[in-house]
Amino acid sequence: MIDFLQLLVYGVVLGSILTLGAIGVSLIFGILRFAHFAHGDIMTLGAFSALAVVSLGLPVLVALPIAMAITAVIAVVIDQTIYRRLRRTAPVILLISSFGMALGLRSLIQLIFGPNNQVFAKGIQMPYRWGDIVVKPDHLLIVGGAIVLVLVVHMFLSHTKMGKAMRAMSDNVDLAAACGIPAERVVMWTWILAGCLATAAGVFLGMDAQLHPVMGWNILLPVFAATILGGIGKPYGAIAGGMVIGIAMELSTMVMPPVYKPAVAFAIMVAMLIWRPQGIFKGQA
Amino acid sequence: MELSGLLFYGISLLTLAGIYGILSLGLNLQWGFTGQFNIGIAGFFAIGAYSTAILTAAPSNSFVGGFDLPTPVGLLVAVIMSGLLSVVIGWVTMRLRTDYLAIATIGIAEIIRLLLKNEDWLTNGVRGIPAIPKPLGLDSPLAFLIGIIVVLVVVYLLMEAARKSPWGRVLRAIRENENGVMAAGKNIQRFRLEAFVVGSTVMGLAGGLYAHYFGFISPEAFEPLFATFLVWVMLIAGGSGNNKGAILGAVLIWFVWSGSELATGYLPAEWQAQAGAVRVLLVAILLQVILLTRPQGLLPEDMGAGRTSDPTPKEGRPRKVPAGE
Numbered sequence A: 001m002i003d004f005l006q007l008l009v010y011g012v013v014l015g016s017i018l019t020l021g022a023i024g025v026s027l028i029f030g031i032l033r034f035a036h037f038a039h040g041d042i043m044t045l046g047a048f049s050a051l052a053v054v055s056l057g058l059p060v061l062v063a064l065p066i067a068m069a070i071t072a073v074i075a076v077v078i079d080q081t082i083y084r085r086l087r088r089t090a091p092v093i094l095l096i097s098s099f100g101m102a103l104g105l106r107s108l109i110q111l112i113f114g115p116n117n118q119v120f121a122k123g124i125q126m127p128y129r130w131g132d133i134v135v136k137p138d139h140l141l142i143v144g145g146a147i148v149l150v151l152v153v154h155m156f157l158s159h160t161k162m163g164k165a166m167r168a169m170s171d172n173v174d175l176a177a178a179c180g181i182p183a184e185r186v187v188m189w190t191w192i193l194a195g196c197l198a199t200a201a202g203v204f205l206g207m208d209a210q211l212h213p214v215m216g217w218n219i220l221l222p223v224f225a226a227t228i229l230g231g232i233g234k235p236y237g238a239i240a241g242g243m244v245i246g247i248a249m250e251l252s253t254m255v256m257p258p259v260y261k262p263a264v265a266f267a268i269m270v271a272m273l274i275w276r277p278q279g280i281f282k283g284q285a
Numbered sequence B: 001m002e003l004s005g006l007l008f009y010g011i012s013l014l015t016l017a018g019i020y021g022i023l024s025l026g027l028n029l030q031w032g033f034t035g036q037f038n039i040g041i042a043g044f045f046a047i048g049a050y051s052t053a054i055l056t057a058a059p060s061n062s063f064v065g066g067f068d069l070p071t072p073v074g075l076l077v078a079v080i081m082s083g084l085l086s087v088v089i090g091w092v093t094m095r096l097r098t099d100y101l102a103i104a105t106i107g108i109a110e111i112i113r114l115l116l117k118n119e120d121w122l123t124n125g126v127r128g129i130p131a132i133p134k135p136l137g138l139d140s141p142l143a144f145l146i147g148i149i150v151v152l153v154v155v156y157l158l159m160e161a162a163r164k165s166p167w168g169r170v171l172r173a174i175r176e177n178e179n180g181v182m183a184a185g186k187n188i189q190r191f192r193l194e195a196f197v198v199g200s201t202v203m204g205l206a207g208g209l210y211a212h213y214f215g216f217i218s219p220e221a222f223e224p225l226f227a228t229f230l231v232w233v234m235l236i237a238g239g240s241g242n243n244k245g246a247i248l249g250a251v252l253i254w255f256v257w258s259g260s261e262l263a264t265g266y267l268p269a270e271w272q273a274q275a276g277a278v279r280v281l282l283v284a285i286l287l288q289v290i291l292l293t294r295p296q297g298l299l300p301e302d303m304g305a306g307r308t309s310d311p312t313p314k315e316g317r318p319r320k321v322p323a324g325e
Helices: A002-032 A039-054 A060-086 A091-113 A137-159 A161-171 A173-178 A183-208 A215-230 A235-254 A258-275 B005-033 B041-056 B071-093 B098-118 B141-164 B166-176 B178-183 B188-214 B224-238 B243-264 B275-293
Strands: A128-130 A133-135
Touching (some): A002 A133, A002 A137, A002 A161, A002 A183, A002 A215, A039 A091, A039 A183, A060 A091, A091 A215, A091 B098, A091 B224, A091 B275, A133 A137, A137 A161, A137 A183, A161 A173, A173 A183, A183 A215, A215 A235, A215 B098, A235 A258, A258 B071, B005 B041, B005 B141, B005 B166, B005 B188, B041 B071, B041 B188, B041 B224, B071 B098, B071 B188, B098 B224, B141 B166, B141 B188, B141 B243, B166 B188, B178 B188, B224 B243, B224 B275, B243 B275
Antiparallel strands (some): A128 A133
């Protein structure tokens, strides 16, 4: 039972990280109609941008918004220089391009920061203990940060004009265009939002464990699983998807070797594709 | 036969280019003709390589193989296993958008890689499988190269026949206009599944040949990059939808990739450890440049090919009038 509760804690932490990634993937899919394969590496980019700021002597929480700004700008630049030109052809070309972008970003990060594991802060954190359950302060920070960011995204999508335009475009591109919604600006804001969320996901992932150039690529599959589970193109579904996948991955270590955690995410995703491909919240199949 | 170093290098370069050419032809059937986005090439490649390796390697105490079976049996099983895997993936994803196929294939490739690394009893884990024999007595490098070229030509001829056949025309029609083909009464999912399975078996065959060529395989060779990404760049560069382009792209990009290995040898010592990352970055940039400037590739698809009769009569060509009219 203690094991179960402890793993549940880890699962919620992982689920929070996956949720932040999956909301971005879901938004991009809704607006641009392609699965963004470089999203994991955008997370890595965010984490290492934060590391660069941290190395100047600033704390991680101050580095996070700066890294968000850096990553969002890079995401918009990638979109404007490459994806925008390819958007006129089939969305599937964007899929190939983003796959290449994933490997390009990863190599670039490895060239700049080196191929080794790195950490934001050295030393061991004193964990809180509730009975036999151990919770690190970073865990609370990650879950709390994710809740705050999800609320911000919710406010943005439901109360701002740009957020409403985004949802309109995600629901029906032609109708949105007919209503005079400025498509290019919506696309730009999608990248800014997805880039900021991916940065948070990457930084939290780095806080939870370590930073490594392949960290984002390794978590891409669970992020996609969370996106599909929640209903692709449905940002709110991504929260449910992220939590289910995160908790399932951690709980699976009770019966399977931990190396197969991504396989658990994949198995849930395949089951979902067979049973209900539009996801829990009926996205775009 | 005594080979000089340069000649030996040239033969190994061409042999690997040939194996990549076979992979590229397999992907061309899936992506070039049918518009299916398979980024789990490494998975099918690995299944093929490991199937034949386990069956044909010399017996070992450290894992369940090898069974010392004849190499043609190993290659046949390589084809069958990759085919079975693709039937399962295809069955789940064929009714969905190609994005799902992309996610499912990369997922299965990752899981296969995890299995190869961790299931020591079956694959000997990270230590890999040694002593895989050369097939059919093709012991010398030159003989093996000739063998690869023969396989490549046979696969090419089969793919060309498929492209020109009614079956191939349906695949390309599905790519261009799914609803139109459905309206014509074709079972789209069946055609898609067939194309996916045939393409994947070709990749499995390439994996088997790769295992026999090196005589040793380990999970490192099946990172998503080496098989999957390079093959995609090859096909896009050569011209997707064009079988000749698929082979041309494979040869050219393999030369670029191998050449970049020689070039990074001249980098300063502190950069040496990062040479791999430099090369991947260069190929990733190359892909974006091709997509932006020449998305149709060096040899674009021949959109008119495969018609049995030309409906618009060319000028100056006498129209055949059926007798009795």
